[in-house]
Amino acid sequence: MVPIQMVDLKRQYTKIKSQVNAAIEEVLESSAFINGGAVQQFTGELQTYLGAKHVIPCANGTDALQIAMMALGLEPGDEVITPSFTFIATAEVIALLQLKPVFVDIDPQTYCLDIAAVEKAITPKTKAIVPVHLYGHVADMEPLMAVAAKHQLYVIEDNAQAIGADYTFQDGSKKKAGTIGHIGCTSFFPSKNLGCYGDGGALFTNDDELAAKIRMVANHGQSARYYHDVVGCNSRLDSVQAAVLRIKLPLLDEYIAARRAVANAYDAAFAGIPQITTPYRAANSYHVFHQYTLQLHDADRNELQQYLASKGVPAMIYYPVPAHRQKMFEHFGGAAFNLPVTDNLTSKVISLPIHTEMDPDQLELIIQSVKSFLNNPPT
Ligand SMILES: *Cc1c(COP(=O)(O)O)cnc(C)c1O
Secondary structure (H helix, E strand, C coil): CCCCCCCCHHHHHHHHHHHHHHHHHHHHHHCCCECCHHHHHHHHHHHHHHCCCEEEEECCHHHHHHHHHHHCCCCCCCEEEEECCCCCHHHHHHHHCCCEEEEECECCCCCCECHHHHHHHCCCCEEEECCECHHHCCCCHHHHHHHHHHCCCEEEEECCCCCCCEEECCCCCEEECCCCCCEEEEECCCCCCCCCCCCCEEEEECCHHHHHHHHHHHECCEEECCEECCCCCECCCEHHHHHHHHHHHHHHHHHHHHHHHHHHHHHHHHCCCCCEECCCCCCCECCCCCCEEEEECCCCHHHHHHHHHHCCCCCECCCCCCHHHCHHHHHHCHHHCCCHHHHHHHCCEEEECCCCCCCHHHHHHHHHHHHHHHHCCCC
8 A cells, every 4th residue: 555644745746747847847948937927827827717806926825914914004003813723824924914813713613713703803903804714614704704894804815725615605606715805815835735846825806906015015015116115025936836836726626526535435434433523514615625624522632643653544633732822922812812612622633634646445544543443442
């Protein structure tokens, strides 16, 4: 059996090797390493795929979030509502810009922002909300946008984990995750659902004025060549990464289907096991399973992780410490936030391998290993 990995990037690459190598060679031959044709082409193709008016590429997902907040003109002391149950980047850039992260609890089923809790956390200083489409499940955007409109707040979607996911509105219409808020942000980190072979990221917006500001901020605050109107940063997707992404974007829906097939197999195998809660799928969210994350009850998570490792099955805890309990937020009084759902889930979640290259025998080993641990827990 091929060794099991959380994400098998090597075997995915092997299948597209000749195309990828040719595309990279083309960039090398053109030597247009920055802002080359591949960047322009990929940007247009992603715009079409997402149905977004503007896609602005940048250097990584963390930069995308930072650029979004800078482009919206958020100022020191402004409050930004965000979940604590997320990768640290979401909250980190808020603090980096001297904004105040206001951590709000999550829905215990979807692991995404609890909309009622968001509304309760709004103060006169609140300027923006950053929902995270965690593990590939889209936050409940329709009621969230209604709350934001009522209080005149910006919404920045952290879509690093849910590119390609659809959200369905009450009227039956659909939009891609990341294109519903004022700005959407994503990451092309290699292990993301649409990953490149280095760092990369992008912002999406349907607002022309915002798009212009985002472009300016991402390019040294430049309005015309060597005229700099605002303090910005330097954040670019390079041509080699764009060339790789151009090969992978047409495969994204296939990749999502492969991930969902793995998730369906896990769901079926673990149904009815009392120690396991399988991931919830809200009817309005087409889950793209960046992660397949279980809740484990009445069983020791670390022991399961060790047991699985002994069988050659990796498993990860995303994330062992929620943002509000990180040392970096001690001086914000992070731990004072009362987030019982977040704290409870943090102690229970464990993610199993999920990727586009899973073999049936690998899947079987993972499932049987989890089951045998639960049937004969170590004493
Ligand atoms: C990966 C990730 C990011 C950051 O992306 P980078 O490209 O690594 O900077 C931000 N938010 C979430 C939820 C992520 O998963």
